[in-house]
Amino acid sequence: MLPRSEEKEWSDSSGVSEKFYAYFKLPNALFLNRRLIYGYLKKFLDREGDNSILDVGCGGDLLQYLAFRLEKDGFRFSMTGVDANAVAVALAKARTKAWRNVRVVCGQAEEVDGSYHVAVVSQVLHHLSPADASYMLKFVYGTVSRGIVISDFVRSRAAYWLVKAGIYLTTNDGVHRHDGPLSVLRSYADEEIGRLMREAGIRSFSIRNVLPRKFIIIPRGREQA
Numbered sequence: 001m002l003p004r005s006e007e008k009e010w011s012d013s014s015g016v017s018e019k020f021y022a023y024f025k026l027p028n029a030l031f032l033n034r035r036l037i038y039g040y041l042k043k044f045l046d047r048e049g050d051n052s053i054l055d056v057g058c059g060g061d062l063l064q065y066l067a068f069r070l071e072k073d074g075f076r077f078s079m080t081g082v083d084a085n086a087v088a089v090a091l092a093k094a095r096t097k098a099w100r101n102v103r104v105v106c107g108q109a110e111e112v113d114g115s116y117h118v119a120v121v122s123q124v125l126h127h128l129s130p131a132d133a134s135y136m137l138k139f140v141y142g143t144v145s146r147g148i149v150i151s152d153f154v155r156s157r158a159a160y161w162l163v164k165a166g167i168y169l170t171t172n173d174g175v176h177r178h179d180g181p182l183s184v185l186r187s188y189a190d191e192e193i194g195r196l197m198r199e200a201g202i203r204s205f206s207i208r209n210v211l212p213r214k215f216i217i218i219p220r221g222r223e224q225a
């Protein structure tokens with residue numbers, strides 16, 4: 001197994017532009033991240049009742065896609081996106097301004113208020129140290145009543161080269177070219193995820209690999225993923 005890298009992503013330590021965040025739309029669509037997240041999310045949604053959704057580390061892209069799909073499918077919903085980066089928040093706000101039931105707040109995941117039916121955590125886990133990741137998971141688990149959908153990368157050579165090639169073919173941005181493949185190397189392997197979950201007090205979860213991504217489904221309450 002590839003060892004987990006502790007090298008920091010450039011985007012975590014330097015300022016990034018709106019263009020940097022806008023790029024995520026392409027790989028998220030190309031590698032089916034958004035569609036798969038929505039598919040897993042739907043299993044936790046109530047066709048007849050309300051659905052409140054928290055998007056942790058929302059970036060600029062995912063909220064708009066989810067709002068569009070939820071509305072199209074006729075779900076009654078409200079969504080909160082939280083991101084520590086003000087540039088991501090500004091972009092997410094601009095892209096979701098048509099929805100009055102979507103709010104975006106700037107801050108750490110653990111600062112978000114309220115409780116939610118479901119949470120989405122897409123491409124955030126690998127940014128965090130094991131201690132920070134389990135702390136964040138514990139917090140998010142405490143705010144939801146139905147479940148959590150997490151997307152991250154499979155840490156493998158195949159995923160590494162797939163992501164590296166995909167990024168080199170679609171952008172010449174130096175930060176993406178550095179951070180994309182590094183994200184794969186920073187991602188948690190299955191047994192490491194098991195440890196994070198135990199630390200967070202989460203006993204039931206399942207992992208599905210859809211190269212290059214990994215999806216972790218955490219049910220709460222009656223609903224099963």
Ligand SMILES: C[S@@+](CC[C@H](N)C(=O)[O-])C[C@H]1O[C@@H](n2cnc3c(N)ncnc32)[C@H](O)[C@@H]1O
Nearest residue numbers: 024057058059083084085088108109122123124
């Ligand atoms: C790679 S981007 C993913 C954006 C989006 N979720 C997606 O899938 O396209 C990771 C985002 O997580 C945010 N982030 C990382 N740690 C966070 C934390 N503890 N609380 C809130 N946001 C966080 C970063 O600011 C960044 O915008």
